[in-house]
Amino acid sequence: MKKVLIIGAGGVGQVVAHKCAQLADVFPEIVLASRNEEKCKKIAAQLSRPIETAQVDADNVPELVALIRKVQPFMVINVALPYQDLTIMDACLETGVHYLDTANYEPLDTAKFEYSWQWAYQQRFRDAGLMALLGSGFDPGATNVFTAYIAKHYFDEIHYLDIIDVNGGDHGYPFATNFNPEINIREVTADCRHWENGEFVTTPPMSVKQSFTCPEGVGTFNIYRLYHEELESLTKNYPSLKRAQFWMSFGDSYLKHLEVLGNVGMTGIEPVEFQGQQIVPIQFLKQLLPDPASLGPRTKGRTCIGCVVRGIKDGKEKTVYLYNICDHQDCYKEVQSQAISYTTGVPAMIGAKMMMEGTWMQPGVWNIEQLDPDPFLADMNAYGLPWTVIEDPDFDLL
Numbered sequence: 001m002k003k004v005l006i007i008g009a010g011g012v013g014q015v016v017a018h019k020c021a022q023l024a025d026v027f028p029e030i031v032l033a034s035r036n037e038e039k040c041k042k043i044a045a046q047l048s049r050p051i052e053t054a055q056v057d058a059d060n061v062p063e064l065v066a067l068i069r070k071v072q073p074f075m076v077i078n079v080a081l082p083y084q085d086l087t088i089m090d091a092c093l094e095t096g097v098h099y100l101d102t103a104n105y106e107p108l109d110t111a112k113f114e115y116s117w118q119w120a121y122q123q124r125f126r127d128a129g130l131m132a133l134l135g136s137g138f139d140p141g142a143t144n145v146f147t148a149y150i151a152k153h154y155f156d157e158i159h160y161l162d163i164i165d166v167n168g169g170d171h172g173y174p175f176a177t178n179f180n181p182e183i184n185i186r187e188v189t190a191d192c193r194h195w196e197n198g199e200f201v202t203t204p205p206m207s208v209k210q211s212f213t214c215p216e217g218v219g220t221f222n223i224y225r226l227y228h229e230e231l232e233s234l235t236k237n238y239p240s241l242k243r244a245q246f247w248m249s250f251g252d253s254y255l256k257h258l259e260v261l262g263n264v265g266m267t268g269i270e271p272v273e274f275q276g277q278q279i280v281p282i283q284f285l286k287q288l289l290p291d292p293a294s295l296g297p298r299t300k301g302r303t304c305i306g307c308v309v310r311g312i313k314d315g316k317e318k319t320v321y322l323y324n325i326c327d328h329q330d331c332y333k334e335v336q337s338q339a340i341s342y343t344t345g346v347p348a349m350i351g352a353k354m355m356m357e358g359t360w361m362q363p364g365v366w367n368i369e370q371l372d373p374d375p376f377l378a379d380m381n382a383y384g385l386p387w388t389v390i391e392d393p394d395f396d397l398l
């Protein structure tokens with residue numbers, strides 16, 4: 001009997017627990033652990049079959065090791081925060097357990113994320129005969145797999161990649177973030193980096209935008225170029241790429257609030273002294289904002305996330321767009337979460353399924369585009385995230 005240990009009981013953890021619970025043959029036993037066990041119990045109560053819950057501080061390696069030894073899982077699905085990636089990887093190595101996450105490691109005190117820290121575990125995972133699958137969410141995650149699938153089936157060589165993440169949903173609040181506010185705000189306020197002619201080029205945050213009309217009537221949105229972690233692994237694994245960019249949609253109200261909050265210092269990550277206490281402004285702000293998990297019932301509309309790839313096939317230039325559209329209300333009906341958590345949690349479950357079933361099982365630390373995209377994409381169709389390919393779409397991008 002293969003057990004899975006899910007760590008993190010936030011918006012994404014809830015979806016992963018639901019989706020794993022739906023597949024009893026692949027995930028016969030599930031343990032959901034988080035800093036606050038009450039949250040795990042609340043999620044457990046929503047599920048169609050019983051799962052175990054546990055309390056753990058994932059910043060603490062000995063605590064993690066003790067829990068993993070007690071549970072004895074086949075693998076850990078890490079859907080806590082990026083700050084915990086390395087401690088959980090350390091605990092997996094110490095206990096001989098496979099590992100999966102959805103976001104790359106970020107130090108708590110520096111708004112900087114990159115794969116170098118996790119790639120440094122390559123030899124240790126290989127030597128231990130263990131697999132670590134990095135970035136099995138939507139972006140990173142499905143977008144990497146989309147790129148791998150397009151490169152495999154449609155091109156001899158890929159040259160230009162644009163990842164476009166549109167959230168056409170509306171939660172009715174003037175300002176709220178769809179996933180962990182601290183991680184979200186750190187991401188969008190960072191300098192933009194995109195890949196061009198063999199190097200990353202830095203531009204000011206949110207300084208380049210264009211209008212994009214999504215297929216299937218999702219709508220027309222302003223999309224802004226920003227840095228996203230999958231650009232680092234995709235440009236390494238596809239060295240033929242001449243340019244790679246990531247675009248995300250933002251509404252005017254979100255941007256106005258973010259600008260004001262930034263101007264008054266509320267998005268800062270340095271502690272400040274307040275009435276005899278040290279507080280980190282962005283953590284205080286997180287406390288004031290709506291809990292992303294509470295947005296589910298209020299969010300209406302659809303997301304549209306996909307990859308536009310231009311390259312060469314049989315000597316001719318062509319373009320391929322592969323995307324998924326996901327409806328916030330449909331997600332809520334199924335797993336009581338909005339589409340942002342859903343589109344992250346389903347690929348996390350599918351990545352774990354690939355490992356549990358042995359479809360993807362190779363020792364070492366892997367970015368998801370390094371594995372065969374075909375079985376993963378077949379499962380996206382089967383488990384709630386169907387996708388569509390358009391060859392030579394009728395739009396032009398910057």
Ligand code: NDP
Nearest residue numbers: 008009010011012035058080082103137138139140179180
């Ligand atoms: P939430 O903040 O909603 O949930 C995080 C969970 O982790 C909470 O239950 C939290 O506990 C728990 N946690 C935090 N610190 C610890 C700790 N030290 N020990 C144990 N548990 C801890 O975040 P989301 O669910 O929105 O996101 C989860 C992960 O998914 C993040 O890493 C995020 O970056 C990633 N993500 C990836 C995406 C992708 O497409 N690849 C998209 C969206 C998110 P508590 O409630 O006590 O704080």
